[in-house]
Amino acid sequence: xxxxxxxxxxxxxGSLRLSCTASGFNFNDYRMSWVRQAPGKGLEWVANIKQDxxxxxxxxxxxxxxxxxxxxAKNSVYLQMNSLRAExxxxxxxxxxxxxxxxxxxxxxxxxxxGQGTMVTVSS
Amino acid sequence: xxxxxxxxxxxxxxLGQPASxxxxxxxxxxxxxxxxxxxxxxxxxxxxxxxxxYQVSNRDSGVPDRFSGSxxxxxxxxxxxxxxxxxxxxxxxxxxxxxxxxFGQGTKLEI
Numbered sequence: 001x002x003x004x005x006x007x008x009x010x011x012x013x014g015s016l017r018l019s020c021t022a023s024g025f026n027f028n029d030y031r032m033s034w035v036r037q038a039p040g041k042g043l044e045w046v047a048n049i050k051q052d053x054x055x056x057x058x059x060x061x062x063x064x065x066x067x068x069x070x071x072x073a074k075n076s077v078y079l080q081m082n083s084l085r086a087e088x089x090x091x092x093x094x095x096x097x098x099x100x101x102x103x104x105x106x107x108x109x110x111x112x113x114x115g116q117g118t119m120v121t122v123s124s
Numbered sequence: 125x126x127x128x129x130x131x132x133x134x135x136x137x138x139l140g141q142p143a144s145x146x147x148x149x150x151x152x153x154x155x156x157x158x159x160x161x162x163x164x165x166x167x168x169x170x171x172x173x174x175x176x177x178y179q180v181s182n183r184d185s186g187v188p189d190r191f192s193g194s195x196x197x198x199x200x201x202x203x204x205x206x207x208x209x210x211x212x213x214x215x216x217x218x219x220x221x222x223x224x225x226x227f228g229q230g231t232k233l234e235i
Binding site for chain 1: 179221
């Protein structure tokens with residue numbers, strides 16, 4: 001299970017830190033991603049982090065503003081969002097990226113577990 | 125970035141009849157390991173997405189066998205052999221071969 005928190009209303013230029021806490025599986029074994037969905041729109045992948053935190057990948061439009069991190073001792077992944085813009089308004093989902101854990105072996109981007117999402121609204 | 129284009133965006137469907145969604149990528153999704161990382165997700169209204177199929181054609185456990193995925197290279201298809209009421213929602217294809225991961229724009233299934 002994945003449970004997100006930390007969303008809310010923030011002014012343009014402001015900051016917010018999202019959290020996602022995992023349970024029911026060995027968190028250390030999995031890469032994790034954040035995926036967002038603007039109101040009434042489709043899904044957009046935002047960031048991904050390796051199991052040990054040693055590799056982070058970002059969508060270009062958030063690079064330099066967002067930072068993904070994790071604390072394996074707390075089974076948690078985070079998204080620090082700075083310099084927020086109106087276009088960052090979305091429901092943010094945490095998703096498990098199984099990579100080598102599919103029956104076929106590797107399965108990049110095959111998000112097999114999703115949280116319920118936390119809403120971020122950027123508005124003055 | 126790889127652009128994923130789905131069609132149709134809102135197909136007319138009838139209960140008990142088949143439905144098909146096309147997903148095309150702007151470049152080949154075959155990775156250097158010769159596998160193709162194309163996934164399908166379903167999002168019911170008000171719910172989080174759920175994975176249906178990974179690596180083109182591998183159906184998840186619990187996904188009815190009326191769902192099937194096929195395709196190769198840049199051209200992929202999700203088929204529903206007989207649409208049921210619970211199949212309503214939006215279907216997304218997504219490629220995991222390249223960074224950044226990219227989704228199709230979504231196909232909305234309404235009965």
